[in-house]
Amino acid sequence: MERASASLWRRINERYNLVGNKCENCGRIYFPKRIVCRQCGRKTKMTETKLSGNGKVYAVTKIRVPAQAFKDSAPYTVAVVELEEGPRVEGHVVDAGNGEVKIGTKVHSVFRKMHADGEEGLIYYHFKFEPV
Amino acid sequence: MRDVAVIGAGLTRFGERWEHGLRELIAEAGMQAIMDANIESKDIQIVYGSTMASGRFVGQEHLAALLADQMGFKNVPAVRVENACASGGSAVRQGYIAVASGMYDIAVIGGVEKMTDVTTAEATTALGGAGDQEWELAQGITFPGLYALIANRHMHEYKTTEEQMASVAVKNHRNAIKNKYAQFHKEITIDEVLKSKIVSDPLKVLDCSPISDGAAVIVLAPLESAKKYNDTPIKIAASAQASDTLALADRDSLTELKATRLAGRDAYAKARLKPTDINVAEVHDCFTIAEILAMEDLDFYGKGKAAKAIEDGETEINGKISINTSGGLKGCGHPVGATGVKQIAEIVTQLRGEAGERQVAGAEVGLTHNVGGSGATAVVHILNRVN
Amino acid sequence: MAGIVGYGAHVPRYRIKVEEIAKVWDEDAKSIKNGLNITEKSVPSHDEDAATIATEAGRRAVHHAGIDPKEIGAIYVGSESHPYAVKPTATVVSQAIGAGNNLTAADLEFACKAGTAGLQMLMGMTDSGMIKYGMSIGSDTSQGRPGDALEYTASAGGAAFIVGKEKKEVIAEILxxxxxxxxxxxxxxxxxxxxxxxxxxxxxxxxxxxxxxxxxxxxxxxxxxxxxxxxxxxxxxxxxxxxxxxxxxxxxxxxxxxxxxxxxxxxxxxxxxxxxxxxxxxxxxxxxxxxxxxxxxxxxxxxxxxxxxxEPIIEKRERLAKVEDIINKNKIYVDYSVYLKNRNSIVKN
CATH class of the missing domain: 3.40.47.10 (Thiolase/Chalcone synthase)
Known part of the structure; x- marks a missing residue:
C-alpha cells in the first residue's frame, strides 16, 4: 500500500495521540474527528480533544488471513475498544502474552509501528492497545 | 411513478472462471438476459453496470461503457454504480428509478466481478475498501475481520454458537447443489465448517463466501407493457435503500445492521406487506453471521432468535421461509458486483416457478437483501408474481 | 543549575533466556551466564523500534515531570538503531509526546552513549536560558549477529530525561x-x-x-x-x-x-x-x-x-512508573524462532 506521504502526515495527530473532537453543542465526543456532528448537523461546534486511551474491549477477533500490507505481521488481534470518554475505536491489541483478550478486557493505548511500505518506503506509526 | 417489472434475467456460472475475463462473463450473462426477455439489442435504452472493484481486481475502470459494448448495446447511455458489495442491488434500484420515472422504457442492469486474477491477499485488500480505508483497512482490519467482530459481539449478547453459524453454510451449500450456476456443488457438514481453517476467529473459511468470478444481468420494463415481452413478468413491488456509518465502531450497535432494518421496513411499507408475507428471500450471507443478522434485521425473527431457527431448519427450502435458495453468497458464490443482480434473478426464477429442484412451492412474493461493507449500505427489493 | 525534572523508561515485554540462544548454537549456557553475568535479555515486539520505545519513555517522562510538553524546547534522541537512515526519530517522538512544533530536534548517534551526549547539550541550553526544558532519550533495538557473542546481550529498551533548572522542579541536580x-x-x-x-x-x-x-x-x-x-x-x-x-x-x-x-x-x-x-x-x-x-x-x-x-524527587515519585516494575511486570518469554520472527530475521523472499 504505497501511499503519498501527505496521506500519512495529515492523520499524525489522530494516529499518534488519539486526538478526536467534541461537539460543544451536544457534548458528543468523536474519534476519528468529524467536521459535522452526527446529532447536530448545522449547529455543530467542534473543538479538538485528546482521548486518554483507556478503555475496554467491546468486541475482538484475531485476524489470520491478512490484507496485503500486513502479511508479515499476521496473525494480529484487533478489537473495537470502548474508550472511557465514550467513543468506540478500532485498533490492534498487542502484547497480551498468554492472557486472553476478551470482551471487557481493560486496555490502554501504546505507540507502535503499524506497517512499513516495503524496505524503502515510509514507516507508519499508530496507536495500538495493550491489556492493562 | 409507474410500476416496473423484471422481464428477463441471465447468469453465468459463478466460480473460478479461469478461461474467461470480465468481458466474456458479462457478454455471456447479457446474451442470456436479452434472450430471456425476448427483446433485441436495439431495444435497450440505458445500461447500469455494477462492479465493486474492477479497478483493483483487473485494473479496469470505466466499466459501464465496456459492459454495454460487450453485451452488444451500441451507443446507449451507460453508468457504473459502485456501492461496495451492494453495487448490484444499488444498480437495480437505479434502473428501477429510471423506468418508474418514465424517462426510460427498457433498462438493463449488468453486474460483474472478475476476482480470481489476483492473489488472496490482494483480493482481501480490495474487499477491505468496502470498510473505512483510513481507520479500518489502514490498520489491516479486513472484511472477514469486521464480520468476526460482529460475530464475537453477537455470540456475547445472544449466546449464538459457532455451530449455529455453521448451519447457515451447511444449508446454503445444500441449496447450491440444486443450482447449476452455483460455484459449489458439494454438501458440507457442521463438523467440516467447524474444523476448517480460521480466517478471523470465530469465522472459518467455510463461514465465508468465496472469491468468485461471475456476472448477472436483468432487464426491466414498465409493468404495463411487460406482457409484450414475457408471459410471466415479475413486478418490483418495492425498492428501498438505507445507509449507515462506514466504520463499524461508529455504530450504536454491532449486532444490528440498522441500514438493513430501515431499508427492510421501508420496503414492507411500500409494498404494503408484512415479513410473514414473504415466501422466499435471497439475503446477503457474505459470512454466516451476516445471514443471521439479516434474518433478524429484516424482521423475520426477533433479535437473538434467528440462529436457532436456522439451526432447526425453519429457513430450508419449503421451510417456514425459504432463504437463499440459490445457495446464497456462500454456496452460489460472490462475484461482488454481480451478487445483488443475481439475487433478483433467483427470485424471478422462483416466482416464475422455474427453479426446478429448488423450487419453493407456491412462491408468490420474494425479497432480496444486498449489503455493502459491514452494513454501511443495505438495499432491499420486494418482488411479486403478477396474476 | 541544570538538573533532571522528570524521567521515564520503557523496556519491551518479551524476553529470551540465555539457555534458549545457547541451545541453537550448541554452546554452554552456564559458562555464558557466568562469563557475561546475564540471564536473559529483552526482545522488541515486531512492531517496536527505537522510535516507539523512545516515545513510550518520553511520554512517561512528561507525566513524571508534570510539565506541559509544549514547553519542551529541544528533543534529542540517541540511538544506533534509528528506524530511518534519513528522517529523524526525534520528530516522530516530539509529535507523539505532544511537544508541539516550537522546538529544535535532532537524532544523535554515538554507539551506546548518544543519549548522555544529548544530556550534556541540554545542560548548556538550559543553563544559558536558551530553552526552558529539553528532553534527551537513549533508545535502541540493537542487533547482534546470530551466533555472535553479542546475540546474548543485544536487547531493546530506552529511557528519557527532561532537563530544566527551576529549583522547585529539579529532582536531581547535575553537579x-x-x-x-x-x-x-x-x-x-x-x-x-x-x-x-x-x-x-x-x-x-x-x-x-x-x-x-x-x-x-x-x-x-x-x-x-x-x-x-x-x-x-x-x-x-x-x-x-x-x-x-x-x-x-x-x-x-x-x-x-x-x-x-x-x-x-x-x-x-x-x-x-x-x-x-x-x-x-x-x-x-x-x-x-x-x-x-x-x-x-x-x-x-x-x-x-x-x-x-x-527534595522534589519524593513528591514526584507518586507519578512515577518505576523501572523495576516496567522490567518485571508482564514478561512474555519467547523461544528462538519467535525471537527471529520478532526481529524480522526470517528470510521470506
Missing amino acids: ATASYTSDTPDFWRREGAMYPSHGGRFTGEPAYFKHIISATKLLFEKTGLKPEDFAFAVFHQPNGKFPLVVSKKLGFAEHQVQDGLLTPKIGNTYSGASMLGLAAVLDKAKPGDKILVTSFGSGAGSDSFAIEAK
Whole structure:
C-alpha cells in the first residue's frame, strides 16, 4: 500500500495521540474527528480533544488471513475498544502474552509501528492497545 | 411513478472462471438476459453496470461503457454504480428509478466481478475498501475481520454458537447443489465448517463466501407493457435503500445492521406487506453471521432468535421461509458486483416457478437483501408474481 | 543549575533466556551466564523500534515531570538503531509526546552513549536560558549477529530525561560532567550493514575500560568528589561483568553499583543502558544522595556525570512508573524462532 506521504502526515495527530473532537453543542465526543456532528448537523461546534486511551474491549477477533500490507505481521488481534470518554475505536491489541483478550478486557493505548511500505518506503506509526 | 417489472434475467456460472475475463462473463450473462426477455439489442435504452472493484481486481475502470459494448448495446447511455458489495442491488434500484420515472422504457442492469486474477491477499485488500480505508483497512482490519467482530459481539449478547453459524453454510451449500450456476456443488457438514481453517476467529473459511468470478444481468420494463415481452413478468413491488456509518465502531450497535432494518421496513411499507408475507428471500450471507443478522434485521425473527431457527431448519427450502435458495453468497458464490443482480434473478426464477429442484412451492412474493461493507449500505427489493 | 525534572523508561515485554540462544548454537549456557553475568535479555515486539520505545519513555517522562510538553524546547534522541537512515526519530517522538512544533530536534548517534551526549547539550541550553526544558532519550533495538557473542546481550529498551533548572522542579541536580573521547575502532556498523562488527577482546581494555576510567577520573578531579561520596554508581553495561570490574578498579563497592545494574535481567540496551541504570537508581535515591553515571560509546568516548538527588524527587515519585516494575511486570518469554520472527530475521523472499 504505497501511499503519498501527505496521506500519512495529515492523520499524525489522530494516529499518534488519539486526538478526536467534541461537539460543544451536544457534548458528543468523536474519534476519528468529524467536521459535522452526527446529532447536530448545522449547529455543530467542534473543538479538538485528546482521548486518554483507556478503555475496554467491546468486541475482538484475531485476524489470520491478512490484507496485503500486513502479511508479515499476521496473525494480529484487533478489537473495537470502548474508550472511557465514550467513543468506540478500532485498533490492534498487542502484547497480551498468554492472557486472553476478551470482551471487557481493560486496555490502554501504546505507540507502535503499524506497517512499513516495503524496505524503502515510509514507516507508519499508530496507536495500538495493550491489556492493562 | 409507474410500476416496473423484471422481464428477463441471465447468469453465468459463478466460480473460478479461469478461461474467461470480465468481458466474456458479462457478454455471456447479457446474451442470456436479452434472450430471456425476448427483446433485441436495439431495444435497450440505458445500461447500469455494477462492479465493486474492477479497478483493483483487473485494473479496469470505466466499466459501464465496456459492459454495454460487450453485451452488444451500441451507443446507449451507460453508468457504473459502485456501492461496495451492494453495487448490484444499488444498480437495480437505479434502473428501477429510471423506468418508474418514465424517462426510460427498457433498462438493463449488468453486474460483474472478475476476482480470481489476483492473489488472496490482494483480493482481501480490495474487499477491505468496502470498510473505512483510513481507520479500518489502514490498520489491516479486513472484511472477514469486521464480520468476526460482529460475530464475537453477537455470540456475547445472544449466546449464538459457532455451530449455529455453521448451519447457515451447511444449508446454503445444500441449496447450491440444486443450482447449476452455483460455484459449489458439494454438501458440507457442521463438523467440516467447524474444523476448517480460521480466517478471523470465530469465522472459518467455510463461514465465508468465496472469491468468485461471475456476472448477472436483468432487464426491466414498465409493468404495463411487460406482457409484450414475457408471459410471466415479475413486478418490483418495492425498492428501498438505507445507509449507515462506514466504520463499524461508529455504530450504536454491532449486532444490528440498522441500514438493513430501515431499508427492510421501508420496503414492507411500500409494498404494503408484512415479513410473514414473504415466501422466499435471497439475503446477503457474505459470512454466516451476516445471514443471521439479516434474518433478524429484516424482521423475520426477533433479535437473538434467528440462529436457532436456522439451526432447526425453519429457513430450508419449503421451510417456514425459504432463504437463499440459490445457495446464497456462500454456496452460489460472490462475484461482488454481480451478487445483488443475481439475487433478483433467483427470485424471478422462483416466482416464475422455474427453479426446478429448488423450487419453493407456491412462491408468490420474494425479497432480496444486498449489503455493502459491514452494513454501511443495505438495499432491499420486494418482488411479486403478477396474476 | 541544570538538573533532571522528570524521567521515564520503557523496556519491551518479551524476553529470551540465555539457555534458549545457547541451545541453537550448541554452546554452554552456564559458562555464558557466568562469563557475561546475564540471564536473559529483552526482545522488541515486531512492531517496536527505537522510535516507539523512545516515545513510550518520553511520554512517561512528561507525566513524571508534570510539565506541559509544549514547553519542551529541544528533543534529542540517541540511538544506533534509528528506524530511518534519513528522517529523524526525534520528530516522530516530539509529535507523539505532544511537544508541539516550537522546538529544535535532532537524532544523535554515538554507539551506546548518544543519549548522555544529548544530556550534556541540554545542560548548556538550559543553563544559558536558551530553552526552558529539553528532553534527551537513549533508545535502541540493537542487533547482534546470530551466533555472535553479542546475540546474548543485544536487547531493546530506552529511557528519557527532561532537563530544566527551576529549583522547585529539579529532582536531581547535575553537579558536573566530564568526557573522554578518542578514535578507537572497537565496534562499528557501516551504513547499510545489518549487523555491527567488533574487535573482540579489543573492546575491553583500550576501549570500555580506558574511556570509562579516564572520564570518571576527570570528573573526580573536576569536582573533588571520591567514590565513597556516592550513594550510587552507574556505568555503561554491555554485559553484567564489565561494570562490576570497572567500578572495582575505580574504587567503588558492589553495593553502590548493584541498583543501577540492569543488564543481567534485560541485556544491553545500548543507548538506553546507562540511562536506564540512572533511572533505576533515581527510583530509589533520597534527597542528598549523590549518583555517579559514566556512559560509554564505542568508537569511542565516555561521558561522566555527578548528580545529586533533591527534595522534589519524593513528591514526584507518586507519578512515577518505576523501572523495576516496567522490567518485571508482564514478561512474555519467547523461544528462538519467535525471537527471529520478532526481529524480522526470517528470510521470506
